[in-house]
Amino acid sequence: MDDAKACLTIVAMAGVTYLTRSAPLLALAGRTLSPWAIRLLAHVPASVLAALVAPALLRPDGRFDVGLGNVVLWAGLAAFALAVRTRGFFGPVALGMGIVAAARYFLG
DSSP states (O other), rough: OOHHHHHHHHHHHHHHHHHHHHHHHHTTTOOOOOOOHHHHHHHHHHHHHHHHHHHHHHHTTOOOSSSOHHHHHHHHHHHHHHHHOOOSSSSHHHHHHHHHHHEEEHHH
């Protein structure tokens, strides 16, 4: 790809990214949302996180695996339980990483 085409691609992708991120802000500016919409939007971050994490937990090697050998799934469930209990971030992350590291070290 030549330099002009690469620059044009970068500028176009930046424009698309800016448009998709700013359009909702511009469309909703100055409006009051209903309580129902506010409650709905409050669940978006958790939904996005679940959509990103679920494939990594359920398909760690590229195939669906919910068995006992899926260490990543069990570490994720333990981290989730700790996160629900403590409402913290670093503790669950450390626990999940520790479980995966220990399992890979001791189980091969």
